[in-house]
Amino acid sequence: MVPISHVIGLSALLFSIGVAGVATRRNLIVVLMSIELMLNAVNLAFVGFNRMWAGVDPTHRFDGQVFVLIVIAVAAAEVAVGLGIVISMFRNRDSVNLEDVSLLKW
Amino acid sequence: MSAPAVLFYAFAVLAVVSALGMVLNLRNAVAAAMSLVVTMVSLGGIFLLLEAHLVAVIQIMVYAGAIVVLFLFVVMLLNLRSDEFAPGRQWLTKGAALLLVVAAGAHLVRIVSADLPEPGPPPAGFGGYAQLGVSLFTDYVLLVEMASLLLLAAIVGAVILAKRKID
Numbered sequence: 001m002v003p004i005s006h007v008i009g010l011s012a013l014l015f016s017i018g019v020a021g022v023a024t025r026r027n028l029i030v031v032l033m034s035i036e037l038m039l040n041a042v043n044l045a046f047v048g049f050n051r052m053w054a055g056v057d058p059t060h061r062f063d064g065q066v067f068v069l070i071v072i073a074v075a076a077a078e079v080a081v082g083l084g085i086v087i088s089m090f091r092n093r094d095s096v097n098l099e100d101v102s103l104l105k106w
Numbered sequence: 107m108s109a110p111a112v113l114f115y116a117f118a119v120l121a122v123v124s125a126l127g128m129v130l131n132l133r134n135a136v137a138a139a140m141s142l143v144v145t146m147v148s149l150g151g152i153f154l155l156l157e158a159h160l161v162a163v164i165q166i167m168v169y170a171g172a173i174v175v176l177f178l179f180v181v182m183l184l185n186l187r188s189d190e191f192a193p194g195r196q197w198l199t200k201g202a203a204l205l206l207v208v209a210a211g212a213h214l215v216r217i218v219s220a221d222l223p224e225p226g227p228p229p230a231g232f233g234g235y236a237q238l239g240v241s242l243f244t245d246y247v248l249l250v251e252m253a254s255l256l257l258l259a260a261i262v263g264a265v266i267l268a269k270r271k272i273d
Contacts, residue, residue, distance in 0.1 A: 002114045004225055007156070009218040010118045014125055014145075016210030021129035023206065024199045029135055029181060030128070033142050036173065037125055040149055043165070051156040052225045054232055061229065062241040066249070068161050069242070072168050073253040077260030079173050083180045084267030090184050091270075 007048035015041035028089070028096040032082045039075045043068045110155050117155070121148040135181045139174055146170045158233045 014037060021034030050064025086096055093100050124144035131138045146169040153162035231237045242250055 001108070001155070001225065002111045004222045005218050005220050006114075006118075007152070008222070009214050010121070010152075012210060012214050012217055013122055016206060017122070017125045017129055019210075020203045020206050024203045025129065027135060027186070029177060029186065030138055033128060033138060033177060036142065036169070037128070037145065040146065040169070043161075044149060044152065047153050047156050047158045047161060051158070051228070052222060054225070054228045056223075061232065062238050065158050065161050065233065065238055066241060066246050068158070069164065069238075070249055070253055072164060073257060076168060076173060077256050079176055080260045080264040081267065083176055084264040086180055087184070087268045096184065096186060 004048050004052045007051075008045055011041045011045040011048065013041075014038075014044065026098045028086050028098055029083075031098065032079065032086070035082075036075060036079065039071055043071055046071070114152060114155050117148040117151045121145050121152070124148070135186050136178065139177045139181060142177070143170050143174050146174065156233075157228050160233060160235045160238050 018034045018036075018038035018041060021037065022031050025031055025034065046064040046068045050062070053064075054061055089101060090096055121144075124141040128138045128141035128145065131141065147166060150162045150165040150170070153159075153165055
């Protein structure tokens with residue numbers, strides 16, 4: 001099997017791609033997808049570290065995987081609410097461009 | 107190089123390429139969602155290689171099966187087209203993205219060259235549903251209850267946000 005540092009490196013790479021997506025894209029749906037990508041990168045780090053420490057400490061063998069399951073539940077909830085916001089924003093502004101919702105911007 | 111290692115690097119390249127395809131795809135939101143599916147499925151494969159079997163199955167079921175379908179549903183419902191960079195601030199966003207990528211690359215070199223302990227053989231039943239289920243319903247039962255409450259709140263919130271006002 002590959003060294004765990006490569007798994008963590010892949011996780012960091014995917015996370016930075018997600019951050020770049022959130023920072024540069026203006027389509028609200030693609031921004032939400034980039035957030036999902038970041039959550040997935042963190043899940044990969046959890047699973048990798050969990051695999052690394054498995055067997056070292058028998059009382060906490062599944063912590064990382066339990067956290068991944070909870071993160072997936074949170075991600076599903078976040079997507080449901082986020083897409084609800086997208087739909088109501090499209091109804092009110094006829095657009096999903098983030099530049100069109102700058103009411104709170106100074 | 108052993109077979110799992112070859113598979114890992116293949117999945118890793120696939121995940122990175124499709125993630126880039128999602129972020130850089132300026133023309134078509136449906137194609138971006140499809141790239142996201144490829145990323146999720148290859149991450150599921152990597153979870154399998156790391157012997158997290160239940161997590162891999164749930165990853166593919168929930169992400170590729172539910173979340174991306176929700177994205178596609180909204181994209182097609184709203185009939186969305188391309189999006190552009192904001193006019194006049196293009197240099198700012200591009201500069202920020204470049205800075206982020208450089209910083210991430212520097213970090214990446216540090217992480218990959220760090221020597222973490224070598225993972226030994228996993229204990230029996232590692233990553234299966236039996237022990238993970240026991241763990242969820244004994245040590246983490248409060249977390250499971252909180253997740254159920256969160257999902258309930260998300261259902262109610264999504265319905266309230268997306269419904270039409272009926273007078």
